[in-house]
Amino acid sequence: MLRKTVVILTMMLCSMATQLYALGLGTVTVESALNQPLRMRVELLQLGDTRLQDIRVSMASSADFERFNINRDGFLSNIRFSVESTAQGNVVTLTSSQIVREPYLSFILDTRWPNGRLLSEHTILLDLPVFDDQQSTSEVRQPISPILQASYRRSSDRCSAICRVIGSV
Secondary structure (H helix, E strand, O other), X not given: OHHHHHHHHHHHHHHHHOOOOOOEEEEEEEOOOOOOEEEEEEEEEOOOOOOHHHOEEEEOOHHHXXXXXXXXXXXXXXXXXXXXXXXXXXXXXXXEEEEOOOOEEEEEEXXXXXXXXXXXXXXXXXXXXXXXXXXXXHHHHOOOOHHHHHHHHHHHHHHHHHHHHHHHO
């Protein structure tokens, strides 16, 4: 009889464990570049019955950074967090008003909800901003004022005259 009770109790505990949900953080999407204010999104996964309003995300404490053996940069104190629901799913948006000067950022997020807490380590690489070469060259070649336009024509006339003299030699 005792053996049957243990088997039944074990089966009940195993079936209950499969119904537990743990909140998770997914893909990180960086939407800013180096020398720009930070803007990035982190997916929220497996919310289960947890409401978005009950989720709090912040930068981990200094003690948590020490435990993970990561230096806590002063820049990380200025990051703002917001939990949002978008067309792509539920995300945590991280933004800052300060410019990011380091190409690598390593940090720990402290995510809390009524049934638990999650510490997650993230390292991101910020690329340099991309510039349009055609737009920048066309802006540089246009004269700024009529005075510069006249001197620009004279210098280009001199250049073509010099080129003709060199070409005939």
